[in-house]
Amino acid sequence: MVAVTPGGVTSTIPANFVTRMAKMSSQQQNERPQPQPRDAYAQFVRVTTRWADNDAYGHVNNVVYYSWFDTAVNRLLIEKGVLDIEASTSIGLVVETQCHYFAPVSYPQDVDVGVRVAHLGKSSVRYELAIFVAGEPLSAACGHFVHVYVDRGSRRPVALSAATREALETLQLA
Known part of the structure; x- marks a missing residue:
């Protein structure tokens, strides 16, 4: 079609x-999506809100949550040694994303981004993420995004490397 x-x-x-x-x-x-508990996530990345994150309504603007999702996943991939932002031959491109909001977040709160891998495909991975205000047991927001791994030059899909798959498996829950 x-x-x-x-x-x-x-x-x-x-x-x-x-x-x-x-x-x-x-x-x-x-x-209907519901706030998630912290134990539903494999790892967390702490993010400090910025004054510029707040919008005219006095809370963090919705687009910032997507930035936090991306920051958390890429930081974990770098820490696990499977992403070199300048030299990796394959890169993960976001092809799908979604977020559900349950409670406001505002500057100057710190947030913890919970990360888990829900699905590993041949060339793709679905991350499920949640935003927790530091110290809170339930998420203020939760969502997902899907990376499709592609060759950096051709932008054609490629299989996940063994090292990437192994690193991502550590983010899966039983």
């Missing part, structure tokens, strides 16, 4: 994509 976007860009969409998305959306509507 070929679709033309409002900007006139032609893209090839798998024939079953719309059906799959509609089915997934109806399933998700029946499952």
Whole structure:
């Protein structure tokens, strides 16, 4: 199936994509997300909020949460020795992301980003993440994103390296 976007860009969409998305959306509507406990996550990364993170409503703007998700995952990948931001031959590109908000976060609070790996594919990984105000037992927000690993130069999907897979397995819960 070929679709033309409002900007006139032609893209090839798998024939079953719309059906799959509609089915997934109806399933998700029946499952209202809830705040998550800390023990639902494998590792945490502490992030300090900044004055600039707050918006006109006096709380951290929603887009900042996505930055925290990205920061936490990439920091863990660097610490585990499987991401060199300048030299890695394969890189993870975010192809899907979502966040549910339960309670506000405001500067100058510190937050802990909980990270777990929910699914490891051949060339992809689904991370599930949560934002916890420091010291709080339940998440203020939770979400996910999917990395598809690609060759840095060609941007074509590549299989996860053995070292990357091993590092990501440490973020899976039993």
